[in-house]
Amino acid sequence: LVVKKQDPAIERDLHLALEDLFYGCTKKMKISRRVMNEDGHTSSIKDKILSIDVKPGWKQGTRIKFEKEGDQGPNCIPADIVFVVQEKPHPWFSRQQDDLIYTSHIDLEKALTGFSVEIQTLDGRFINVPVNDIVHPKYTKIVPGEGMPMSRDPSQKGNLIIQFEIHFPEKLSADRKRLVRQALAH
Amino acid sequence: LVVKKQDPAIERDLHLALEDLFYGCTKKMKISRRVMNEDGHTSSIKDKILSIDVKPGWKQGTRIKFEKEGDQGPNCIPADIVFVVQEKPHPWFSRQQDDLIYTSHIDLEKALTGFSVEIQTLDGRFINVPVNDIVHPKYTKIVPGEGMPMSRDPSQKGNLIIQFEIHFPEKLSADRKRLVRQALAH
Structure with missing residues (x-):
């Protein structure tokens, strides 16, 4: 044996x-x-x-x-x-389970006054996402159904989650600081 | 045996x-x-x-x-x-090796126009730290020698690292947005 x-x-x-x-x-x-x-x-x-x-x-x-x-x-x-x-790493998306994460880099001015983000999806479409809320550092914009297909039922999709990196000015003149105070004072 | x-x-x-x-x-x-x-x-x-x-x-x-x-x-x-x-957790400090970390919560207005932070140290002194740089979300202010004593030579101390949580306004009127654009436009 x-x-x-x-x-x-x-x-x-x-x-x-x-x-x-x-x-x-x-x-x-x-x-x-x-x-x-x-x-x-x-x-x-x-x-x-x-x-x-x-x-x-x-x-x-x-x-x-x-x-x-x-x-x-x-x-x-x-x-x-x-x-x-x-x-493999993707140039502009990362994945969290069924969701896709996109990081949008914006100036502080846009974060406070509104803007829209254009994103190319994995299937090559361009979607335009208007953001009218004030964008703070932890703000995320969720676009339902623009994430990854779910393996159990690929007709269902996760979300696209847009997070924001807000670029602040490096310096502001005294005049501009005065305008900031007027704009943001309580 | x-x-x-x-x-x-x-x-x-x-x-x-x-x-x-x-x-x-x-x-x-x-x-x-x-x-x-x-x-x-x-x-x-x-x-x-x-x-x-x-x-x-x-x-x-x-x-x-x-x-x-x-x-x-x-x-x-x-x-x-x-x-x-x-x-044990401390109410306002956390520790990273020999450094102490303090999180200061400030309004966006102050982050852009300057302010100072008052911090009570572990030995009960109040120190006043002026911040004149523009504070962005990843900005940290380092105060040398206000951290933990080093166990090899307790006369030497680590740093106090101040990080900032910036509070954005929830809404801005059209007038205020106009001022923001003037203040922050390139």
């Missing part, structure tokens, strides 16, 4: 852009593995393509397991191969 | 106010322990006072060990008793 042992699973990162996780996509991953020849004693290295069907809304850390796709050997069960989703 | 074993150390929290850690102090801690009687077979519970000489500048997590002050028994080495410093 030969007791066959299975090695621990082999993990590999699967780097995906937010757009891939938004739309879903198919990723083909090439692996090189030791395969037993027909004689049952010798082996050789062969390439194999594994196809991963990325669903819309998958998150960082999602694991996709291919059973027994590791090296074959006479006395072992091949290891499982597991791909682990890693989100 | 009897091999005497020692139980793992007994840990107890020693809660200290920032003032205690600033000045140093002596803390007396009562422990109840099983002590062998003179016959060498029977034992009884007795109270004991352990005295801890808190040095200025000790930090959260500092460990003070009293060797073999745990329960006595015929076939064991009494466990060590270890006190672990835990900082």
